[in-house]
Amino acid sequence: MMLRLLLADLWALFFPRPCLACHEPLVAGEAHLCTNCRAELPYTDYHLLPPDQNPLARRFWGKIPVRHTLSYLRFLRHGRVQELLHQLKYKGQSQVGSALGQLYGAELAAAGLGQEFDLIVPVPLHRRKLARRGYNQADAFATGLAAALTCPSAAHALRRTEHTASQTRKGRAARWQNVATVFEVAEPKAVAGRRILLVDDVLTTGATLEACGAALLAAGAQTVSIATIAS
Numbered sequence: 001m002m003l004r005l006l007l008a009d010l011w012a013l014f015f016p017r018p019c020l021a022c023h024e025p026l027v028a029g030e031a032h033l034c035t036n037c038r039a040e041l042p043y044t045d046y047h048l049l050p051p052d053q054n055p056l057a058r059r060f061w062g063k064i065p066v067r068h069t070l071s072y073l074r075f076l077r078h079g080r081v082q083e084l085l086h087q088l089k090y091k092g093q094s095q096v097g098s099a100l101g102q103l104y105g106a107e108l109a110a111a112g113l114g115q116e117f118d119l120i121v122p123v124p125l126h127r128r129k130l131a132r133r134g135y136n137q138a139d140a141f142a143t144g145l146a147a148a149l150t151c152p153s154a155a156h157a158l159r160r161t162e163h164t165a166s167q168t169r170k171g172r173a174a175r176w177q178n179v180a181t182v183f184e185v186a187e188p189k190a191v192a193g194r195r196i197l198l199v200d201d202v203l204t205t206g207a208t209l210e211a212c213g214a215a216l217l218a219a220g221a222q223t224v225s226i227a228t229i230a231s
């Protein structure tokens with residue numbers, strides 16, 4: 001054990017792993033993100049606001065009831081957050097998702113939200129995209145959150161029913177309808193009566209999360225909350 005730790009330290013000394021956000025070499029005690037990035041990431045802190053002052057919650061008003069609307073970081077172009085999401089989605093770095101999930105989950109627990117959820121459910125990826133990427137980036141985030149919140153996650157509670165690659169060519173209304181028809185609850189027993197934390201990597205229009213939330217509520221979920229890495 002001691003020898004293995006020593007070898008790991010030596011390995012890290014000669015081949016330091018880079019920070020996933022800025023690519024500077026990590027030093028002892030740092031994992032995934034350097035201390036500088038940890039300090040300077042644009043945290044939303046929406047979980048510390050009263051619900052009526054949470055700007056993200058407004059996106060879902062009049063659409064579906066959302067108990068907690070949470071997002072870890074503000075999406076800023078050409079910055080650390082865009083780089084983290086790029087690593088997560090296009091560079092095979094699934095540990096970005098789990099690391100951010102663990103960090104955020106620890107913050108949520110510290111803010112008293114640790115007992116608010118019974119089940120964590122990631123937005124599913126279409127199986128063709130899943131095959132190409134090898135993992136679902138939303139599930140990577142869900143896994144980290146689940147570990148920090150000591151709450152189970154169910155990667156297959158929701159599923160997609162058809163491909164949505166043609167979405168960008170459609171108008172806004174048609175796009176929503178298209179999304180709304182592509183999610184269904186695959187595990188109704190796991191969802192019924194539960195307080196669900198629905199998670200995705202990025203919240204943009206909110207249409208995908210809205211469609212998933214509606215499907216979960218229709219299947220008998222007690223409440224739906226939402227958490228994303230960035231918005």
Ligand SMILES: [Zn+2]
Pocket residue numbers: 019020021022023024033034035036037038
């Ligand atoms: Zn860094």
